[in-house]
Each structure stands twice: as C-alpha cells, then as structure tokens.
Amino acid sequence: MNPYEIFWQPFAEFAFMRHALIGCLTLALGCAPIGLFLVLRRMSLVGDAMSHAILPGAAIAFILYGLSLTAMSIGGLIAGLVVVLAAGLVTRTTQLKEDASFAAFYLVSLASGVLLVSKWGSNVDLMHILFGTVLAVDAAALTFLASVATITVVALAILYRALVVESFDPEFLQSMGGRGAWAHFAFLILVVLNLVAGFQALGTLMAVGLMMLPAASARLWARELPAMLAIALVIALVAGYAGLLISYHGDLPSGPSIILTAGMAYFISLAFGTRGGLIRRWLGHEHLEA
Amino acid sequence: MSHNHSHHLTNTVTQQQDAAIRLHNLTLTYHRHPVVHHISGSFMAGELTAIVGPNGAGKSTLLKAIVGLMRTTSGAVEFAHLKPSDIAYLPQQAAIARDFPLSVQDAVLLGDWRSSGWFGRVNRNARQRADAALSRVGLAGFGTRPVDELSAGQFQRVLFARLLLQDARLILLDEPFTALDAKTTADLLGVIAGWRREGRTVVAVLHDYEQVRAYFPQTLLLAKECIAWGPTAEVLTPTNLARANGMPQSWDEDAAICIRDESPPPSAPHDHALHQH
Numbered sequence: 001m002n003p004y005e006i007f008w009q010p011f012a013e014f015a016f017m018r019h020a021l022i023g024c025l026t027l028a029l030g031c032a033p034i035g036l037f038l039v040l041r042r043m044s045l046v047g048d049a050m051s052h053a054i055l056p057g058a059a060i061a062f063i064l065y066g067l068s069l070t071a072m073s074i075g076g077l078i079a080g081l082v083v084v085l086a087a088g089l090v091t092r093t094t095q096l097k098e099d100a101s102f103a104a105f106y107l108v109s110l111a112s113g114v115l116l117v118s119k120w121g122s123n124v125d126l127m128h129i130l131f132g133t134v135l136a137v138d139a140a141a142l143t144f145l146a147s148v149a150t151i152t153v154v155a156l157a158i159l160y161r162a163l164v165v166e167s168f169d170p171e172f173l174q175s176m177g178g179r180g181a182w183a184h185f186a187f188l189i190l191v192v193l194n195l196v197a198g199f200q201a202l203g204t205l206m207a208v209g210l211m212m213l214p215a216a217s218a219r220l221w222a223r224e225l226p227a228m229l230a231i232a233l234v235i236a237l238v239a240g241y242a243g244l245l246i247s248y249h250g251d252l253p254s255g256p257s258i259i260l261t262a263g264m265a266y267f268i269s270l271a272f273g274t275r276g277g278l279i280r281r282w283l284g285h286e287h288l289e290a
Numbered sequence: 291m292s293h294n295h296s297h298h299l300t301n302t303v304t305q306q307q308d309a310a311i312r313l314h315n316l317t318l319t320y321h322r323h324p325v326v327h328h329i330s331g332s333f334m335a336g337e338l339t340a341i342v343g344p345n346g347a348g349k350s351t352l353l354k355a356i357v358g359l360m361r362t363t364s365g366a367v368e369f370a371h372l373k374p375s376d377i378a379y380l381p382q383q384a385a386i387a388r389d390f391p392l393s394v395q396d397a398v399l400l401g402d403w404r405s406s407g408w409f410g411r412v413n414r415n416a417r418q419r420a421d422a423a424l425s426r427v428g429l430a431g432f433g434t435r436p437v438d439e440l441s442a443g444q445f446q447r448v449l450f451a452r453l454l455l456q457d458a459r460l461i462l463l464d465e466p467f468t469a470l471d472a473k474t475t476a477d478l479l480g481v482i483a484g485w486r487r488e489g490r491t492v493v494a495v496l497h498d499y500e501q502v503r504a505y506f507p508q509t510l511l512l513a514k515e516c517i518a519w520g521p522t523a524e525v526l527t528p529t530n531l532a533r534a535n536g537m538p539q540s541w542d543e544d545a546a547i548c549i550r551d552e553s554p555p556p557s558a559p560h561d562h563a564l565h566q567h
Binding site: 040041042158159161162164165167168169170171172173174175176177183222223224225228 | 357358359374375377379381385386387390391392393397400403404406408409436438
C-alpha cells in the first residue's frame with residue numbers, strides 16, 4: 001500500500017468515510033476547548049457525569065420515535081439541561097457541593113435511562129446510544145454537528161474572559177458583581193450541547209473522550225492558555241482523522257478507535273510532556289544555579 | 291455572655307463624624323447559630339482598622355457580609371458615600387486556583403474588571419498601571435511569568451498589586467499576612483500605609499497583636515459579640531483579650547431562640563445562642 005492508499009483513499013472512495021471525517025473534525029472544534037476548560041476547572045468528571053445524564057432523554061426519544069437523530073438529540077438535550085439546572089439549583093440552595101449534586105442527578109438519570117431501554121428497547125439500542133456509529137453520520141447530522149461547533153466556538157469567544165476569571169478566582173468575580181454564575185451555567189449548557197452532538201458519531205460515553213483526552217494532554221505541553229487550546233485542538237483533530245483510518249484499515253469500531261488514538265496522544269504526553277511529563281521529571285535532576 | 295455597652299456610647303460620637311461603614315445591630319448566622327452577634331459600630335473613613343479575635347469569632351464572616359457575599363440575618367450594614375464598586379476584597383487564599391495557566395500581568399489586570407468587564411478592552415493605561423502596581427509590591431519584571439511558578443509570598447504580592455489596580459476607597463483584607471515571611475509582610479504593610487496616606491479606608495483581619503499595635507490605629511476585638519471597638523491601645527488590653535479568648539468554641543445545640551431587642555441600642559445582657567429571624 002502506498003501512502004495515498006493508507007492516508008486518503010478511504011475518504012476519496014467512500015462518501016460515508018468523508019461524512020465521518022468531517023463529522024469528527026467538526027466535533028473536535030467544539031469538544032477540545034470545552035474539555036480544556038473542564039480540566040482547568042477541575043470538572044473533568046462532570047463531563048463524564050453529563051454524558052450519562054443525557055441517556056434517558058435519548059432513550060425516551062428512541063422509544064417514541066425510533067432511531068431518529070433529531071428526536072434523540074432533542075431528548076438528550078432536554079435531559080442534560082434538566083440535570084444541569086437541577087444540580088445547579090441544589091448547589092446554590094443547599095449545603096451540597098457541585099460534584100455531589102451532579103453525581104446524584106446523573107445517577108438517577110442514568111438509572112432511568114437503563115430502565116427505560118431494557119423495558120421497552122433492546123440491548124442493541126443501548127449499545128448504539130452508548131457507543132454510537134460514526135459511519136452512519138448523514139448530511140442532517142453534519143449540519144447539526146456544524147451548528148453545535150459554531151455555537152460553541154462563538155459562545156466560548158464571548159465567555160472566554162469570564163470563564164477564565166471564574167476558574168481562577170470565583171470569589172473575586174463574585175465580589176466584583178461579575179455574574180460568574182452565568183458564565184458557569186452557559187458553559188455547562190455548552191458541555192451538554194457538545195455531548196449531544198457527539199453521541200451520534202461516537203456514542204454518549206465516547207464523546208467525553210474527545211473532550212478530556214486532548215485537554216489533559218495539552219496541559220502537559222503548554223504553560224499558557226491559548227497554547228493549550230491550540231494543542232488540545234490539534235490532538236483532537238488528529239485523533240479524529242487517525243482514529244477513522246485505523247478503524248477503516250483494521251476493520252475496528254470507529255468510536256473506540258478514535259478515543260484510543262486520543263488515548264495514545266495522552267500517554268505520549270504523559271511520557272514526553274514538557275510541562276510535568278514523566279521523562280522530564282526523571283531527567284530533571286541536574287538543577288540550575290539560580 | 292455579657293455585652294459591652296461602653297464602646298457603643300463612644301462610637302456614637304465617631305459615627306457622626308466620618309464613618310465609612312456603620313453596623314446596625316448586625317447578626318450573621320450559620321444554620322441559625324450566630325457567628326456575629328448583635329454588633330453595632332462604625333469603621334472610620336480613611337483609617338486603618340484591624341479586626342482581631344480568636345478563630346471562629348466571626349471575623350471573616352463579618353467581612354463577607356460587608357462585601358455582600360453573605361446575607362445578614364438581622365440588622366444592617368450601612369455604607370456612607372460608598373458604592374459597591376468602591377469596595378475591594380481580598381479573601382483568604384483557599385478559593386483561588388493557583389495552578390491556573392494565567393500570567394502575572396493578567397492576574398493583576400483582573401483589578402481592572404470594573405472597566406474591562408466581560409468584553410471590554412484592557413487599554414494601555416491599565417497595562418501601565420499594572421506594571422506600576424507590580425513594581426510597588428516589589429515584583430517588577432514578573433509580568434510574563436505564569437502564576438503557578440510563584441511562591442506563596444510572591445502570590446500574595448500579586449494579589450496586592452491587583453488591589454492597587456482596583457483603586458478602591460474601601461479595602462477589606464482577610465488574614466493577608468498568614469504564612470508570609472517578615473520581609474513580605476513588611477513590604478505589604480508598606481502598601482497598606484500608602485493606602486492610608488491616600489485616604490482609603492482599610493479593614494484587615496489580623497492575628498499578630500504587635501503588628502496591629504504598630505500599624506493599625508483602630509481595632510475591633512470580636513468574639514462573636516463585640517468585645518471592644520476603638521483606638522487600638524484601649525482595645526487590646528489584657529482584660530479584653532482574656533474575655534475574647536474565653537469565647538465558647540462550640541455551638542450549644544439546645545440553645546434557646548434569641549429574643550434580644552432588634553432595635554439599637556440593645557437591651558440588657560442575657561444568655562442565648564440560637565437565632566430565629
């Protein structure tokens with residue numbers, strides 16, 4: 001096989017591969033920066049929780065309307081927003097911290113989803129919702145992915161400073177009347193939106209991988225936020241492209257291939273990262289004079 | 291638990307002169323248990339006031355209530371000629387994510403939030419003021435460094451630079467010198483002295499009595515209730531300090547509901563610990 005056959009022919013030959021590629025790259029545009037803010041705000045597991053939380057919405061829509069992307073996306077979106085709102089409300093009005101309230105609501109939500117699917121659906125459906133099929137991304141799905149990516153990038157540009165300040169020193173923003181809670185809440189909606197966008201292509205569980213792995217990797221390379229954003233984005237884009245190729249040539253499921261590719265980038269970063277990577281730490285015994 | 295009335299009478303005089311903040315029979319509670327209990331008095335404008343007292347005396351809580359981060363259970367905080375935007379507040383460091391990838395200059399420029407806000411441009415003037423503020427706290431040339439490389443002392447200097455940029459008329463500091471070395475503390479006390487010369491009002495929660503005696507003309511000695519409030523030398527007496535340190539540390543779970551008169555001046559001393567308002 002020549003390089004053309006390895007790296008491009010699958011996309012040139014098959015429309016579904018082109019759709020999958022564009023879908024993954026579009027998804028990466030939104031997921032990478034969202035994931036980085038999740039990591040920096042120590043909310044890495046909130047992404048995971050939310051991915052479970054949108055399950056019952058998607059399940060109910062699936063039971064009512066069958067395998068309709070629109071219905072399932074709307075259902076997932078509603079379920080996600082309900083959990084975000086409920087968890088936010090509980091955090092602000094009771095003694096519970098945010099992680100505890102998210103954990104409580106997503107577990108209730110996930111259990112409802114599993115109950116619904118096992119009562120009225122089948123295991124195949126559950127597998128589809130959990131792990132998705134990137135190769136079934138059609139034109140309508142691409143439009144949706146593109147819309148979400150656009151909304152995400154524009155919203156992050158608007159929220160950027162407030163989010164940074166809210167992450168760095170929330171009390172300061174609050175004492176300045178900076179309405180950091182709004183930025184936080186808008187950000188959580190973006191998280192839900194991107195997870196919903198991701199679940200057709202990657203499944204609800206895998207979509208989180210495209211958020212967290214590039215972000216966690218980027219943290220190990222850069223020391224400034226813009227550089228981290230750029231690195232996370234590049235890793236997410238490369239993981240999408242390379243993962244699809246591996247999936248095609250190896251006849252492997254696409255979602256896990258993409259996430260494992262991102263996982264490889266993560267392990268490489270862990271080893272070689274210039275900001276706190278393992279090898280740097282082991283080698284860094286010779287200290288400087290000042 | 292008795293209530294000191296003498297300070298109340300002396301303070302009515304200063305209240306009419308130049309109070310920056312007046313507390314009217316202020317009570318603050320956690321889970322209905324009072325942490326700050328029926329406090330009345332004034333923080334003098336253009337003066338340095340220290341808030342001193344044992345742990346759990348309600349010092350930080352009082353600052354939070356003044357900033358508006360905490361709801362008052364009863365009573366009121368009244369500002370004389372001060373808008374919320376005139377207040378700068380430096381909390382204890384717990385809530386700040388010091389590993390966040392932010393440069394020192396950006397951290398200082400947060401002090402410009404009132405004019406830059408969510409979207410506004412950070413103009414050249416603000417950048418110059420940030421550089422000047424960094425020089426004033428002894429961190430000239432640190433602007434491009436990431437904050438996660440700073441020591442605790444350097445980080446506190448950065449937060450003081452941010453306060454300088456905020457240009458506030460009232461500055462509230464919560465234990466600003468905890469875990470700092472003598473040199474850093476001395477430098478930052480110099481900054482505070484500068485604020486006094488500029489006519490700003492400073493209220494600081496402190497634990498070092500010698501520091502308070504040397505730098506802070508006014509002191510509020512707090513132990514849930516106000517033990518004494520006035521000129522530092524008259525407040526930090528052995529008798530008062532012994533009374534403050536004798537404050538009960540734990541809540542009385544079976545405490546009766548407090549029925550102390552709501553309108554200042556308070557009624558006769560009585561025993562109580564639980565609030566229902």
